[in-house]
Amino acid sequence: MTDWRPPLVLVGAWLGLLALLALTVTLAYVPLGAGNAVVSLAIGTIKAALVAAIFMELRHRGGLTLVFAGAGLFWLGILLWLGSMDFLTRT
Amino acid sequence: MSETNYLTTDYTLRSWFLTTDHKRIAILYFASLIFFFFIGGAAATAMRIELATPQADLVSSDAYNRLFTMHGIIMVWFFLIPSIPNTLGNFIVPLMIGARDLAFPRLNLMSWYIFMLGGSTTLFAIFAGGIDTGWTFYTPFSTLYSNSYVIVAAAGVFIAGFSSILTGLNFIVTIHRLRAPGLTWYRLPLFLWSLYATSVILVLATPVLAITLLLMATERFFGVGIFDPRIGGDPLLFQHLFWFYSHPAVYIMILPGMGVINELVSCFSRKQVFGYKFVAWCSLAIAAVGFLVWGHHMFVSGQSLVASLVFSFMSFIVAVPSAIKVFNWTATLHKGSIHFDAPMLYALAFIGLFTIGGLTGLFLACLAFDVHATDTYFVVAHFHYIMVGGMVTAYFGGLHYWWPKITGRLYSEYWARTAAVLIFFGFNLTFFPQFILGAEGMPRRYHVYPPEFQVWNVLSSGGAAILAVAYLMPLFYLGYSAFFGKRAPANPWDAPGLEWQTSSPPPEFNFTTQPLVTRAPYQYNEAFEAKPQNA
Numbered sequence: 001m002t003d004w005r006p007p008l009v010l011v012g013a014w015l016g017l018l019a020l021l022a023l024t025v026t027l028a029y030v031p032l033g034a035g036n037a038v039v040s041l042a043i044g045t046i047k048a049a050l051v052a053a054i055f056m057e058l059r060h061r062g063g064l065t066l067v068f069a070g071a072g073l074f075w076l077g078i079l080l081w082l083g084s085m086d087f088l089t090r091t
Numbered sequence: 092m093s094e095t096n097y098l099t100t101d102y103t104l105r106s107w108f109l110t111t112d113h114k115r116i117a118i119l120y121f122a123s124l125i126f127f128f129f130i131g132g133a134a135a136t137a138m139r140i141e142l143a144t145p146q147a148d149l150v151s152s153d154a155y156n157r158l159f160t161m162h163g164i165i166m167v168w169f170f171l172i173p174s175i176p177n178t179l180g181n182f183i184v185p186l187m188i189g190a191r192d193l194a195f196p197r198l199n200l201m202s203w204y205i206f207m208l209g210g211s212t213t214l215f216a217i218f219a220g221g222i223d224t225g226w227t228f229y230t231p232f233s234t235l236y237s238n239s240y241v242i243v244a245a246a247g248v249f250i251a252g253f254s255s256i257l258t259g260l261n262f263i264v265t266i267h268r269l270r271a272p273g274l275t276w277y278r279l280p281l282f283l284w285s286l287y288a289t290s291v292i293l294v295l296a297t298p299v300l301a302i303t304l305l306l307m308a309t310e311r312f313f314g315v316g317i318f319d320p321r322i323g324g325d326p327l328l329f330q331h332l333f334w335f336y337s338h339p340a341v342y343i344m345i346l347p348g349m350g351v352i353n354e355l356v357s358c359f360s361r362k363q364v365f366g367y368k369f370v371a372w373c374s375l376a377i378a379a380v381g382f383l384v385w386g387h388h389m390f391v392s393g394q395s396l397v398a399s400l401v402f403s404f405m406s407f408i409v410a411v412p413s414a415i416k417v418f419n420w421t422a423t424l425h426k427g428s429i430h431f432d433a434p435m436l437y438a439l440a441f442i443g444l445f446t447i448g449g450l451t452g453l454f455l456a457c458l459a460f461d462v463h464a465t466d467t468y469f470v471v472a473h474f475h476y477i478m479v480g481g482m483v484t485a486y487f488g489g490l491h492y493w494w495p496k497i498t499g500r501l502y503s504e505y506w507a508r509t510a511a512v513l514i515f516f517g518f519n520l521t522f523f524p525q526f527i528l529g530a531e532g533m534p535r536r537y538h539v540y541p542p543e544f545q546v547w548n549v550l551s552s553g554g555a556a557i558l559a560v561a562y563l564m565p566l567f568y569l570g571y572s573a574f575f576g577k578r579a580p581a582n583p584w585d586a587p588g589l590e591w592q593t594s595s596p597p598p599e600f601n602f603t604t605q606p607l608v609t610r611a612p613y614q615y616n617e618a619f620e621a622k623p624q625n626a
Contacts (some may be wrong), residue, residue, distance in 0.1 A: 083328075
């Protein structure tokens with residue numbers, strides 16, 4: 001048996017994700033009005049960034065890999081942009 | 092046939108079901124897709140028999156709902172989407188780029204198992220009682236009212252989506268990393284540009300479908316307000332998310348077909364494809380712009396007029412690269428040394444049928460006409476001209492073209508040409524009357540209709556009978572060829588592509604020596620005359 005242990009950064013990121021999850025659940029019960037959605041989305045973005053940077057190891061990658069990861073983000077932007085165009089312009 | 096090839100290295104079942112050879116995995120996919128094609132086809136046959144008369148003779152309304160849902164789900168996710176990429180693509184991509192295999196062979200096998208798991212789950216839903224939502228799973232019917240096996244079927248599609256993503260990922264990495272020395276991007280056959288563009292869509296769009304189906308299940312099971320306005324949801328959100336995947340999915344289905352047509356038109360005209368770079372970049376343009384048009388499925392849904400105008404405009408834009416391809420194929424034919432072999436008959440049929448399908452798509456992109464034609468047989472005819480007239484025709488063309496490479500055998504040219512011609516006539520007789528039915532106002536998804544529509548429906552059902560026979564024919568003459576056909580030479584079409592530079596069928600690792608590419612693709616010898624005939 002080797003005494004391999006998961007790198008601290010992975011454990012840290014996992015704990016960070018759990019903490020953010022707890023924060024999301026807690027804040028869902030705090031009446032912030034429209035602020036609830038903003039806070040939830042902000043926390044979600046931080047979680048996604050943690051997963052991309054640490055678990056997907058994008059922080060150690062360059063060039064083509066980042067282009068493809070960026071493409072995913074860009075396409076999500078298209079979905080939100082054209083999708084919200086309908087919701088924002090309905091009469 | 093060479094001494095040992097990928098078919099003769101081992102004959103055990105284990106060697107097939109645990110293989111990581113892309114060629115064998117392509118055969119596994121091929122057999123699976125034939126199975127699904129005939130299940131989806133059986134549902135279509137039952138519907139066309141029912142529609143031969145105005146009244147309900149064969150099935151109830153409820154059974155009819157389940158038939159068209161089964162037809163749609165099976166044909167879209169378990170035949171059309173994987174058809175060319177996972178069979179012809181799996182087999183040909185490494186051969187075309189001079190590689191020993193795909194970049195991730197185990198992932199490739201895993202994608203087949205995931206596909207079969209998804210297919211089995213969906214088949215279970217179908218045979219346990221069926222689904223009546225239509226292939227689009229529209230809410231609120233799917234979340235609130237339907238008592239059918241919605242979630243099981245959606246789970247099958249959800250699972251199969253992972254297979255699509257893995258295949259797309261594998262193709263992208265393979266085309267980037269495993270090209271033979273000298274095989275620059277502008278020396279790639281256009282089939283690979285098409286598959287590359289398709290793969291980008293597979294990787295970027297399929298996760299959205301997965302999320303959409305999960306959200307649907309969440310609302311159905313837990314009553315979380317996502318799409319139901321009574322509990323804070325938005326009913327159009329489902330359609331936005333679903334079509335964000337499903338319109339690009341149309342290009343997942345047709346782009347590989349376009350890729351095949353490049354190979355066929357070039358080979359049987361003995362010419363380079365006209366405007367190679369335009370055709371190559373048009374594949375990527377279709378993939379990119381195809382993501383900006385999904386709202387044209389929602390013109391009558393209550394979507395805002397501003398959004399409808401933007402989506403209408405973008406739908407006209409996405410037609411431009413498709414039109415460029417059609418013009419360039421036609422220009423390739425101009426002054427070519429045309430050979431009317433079976434694959435070329437399919438290619439010519441594709442160009443005509445795809446053009447009709449594409450142009451009627453532009454009708455539907457017009458807001459005013461779409462209001463008249465939405466949910467009528469005009470829409471059914473339009474997308475079948477693209478999906479069946481285009482994609483399935485291209486699939487058959489590619490299958491005949493690469494058949495000698497895949498099996499090492501030649502097929503009967505006579506029967507192959509007969510089937511191609513019958514498919515063309517059967518297809519048009521089936522679906523052209525549906526344009527007229529739609530324009531006259533016959534709605535889709537009903538199994539009874541006013542008697543004045545019967546003559547067009549009888550023509551359509553008659554065409555479907557011809558089409559069914561024509562689709563069965565290759566099963567016999569290609570099946571015969573696979574076991575008893577004459578041995579195929581390495582390069583029966585005298586084609587310059589790398590896949591023709593190795594033996595037929597290829598050895599396990601494709602090439603005995605590493606190929607070196609020194610010239611552009613499609614450098615044909617015009618003097619070619621021989622036709623690979625078995626009879």
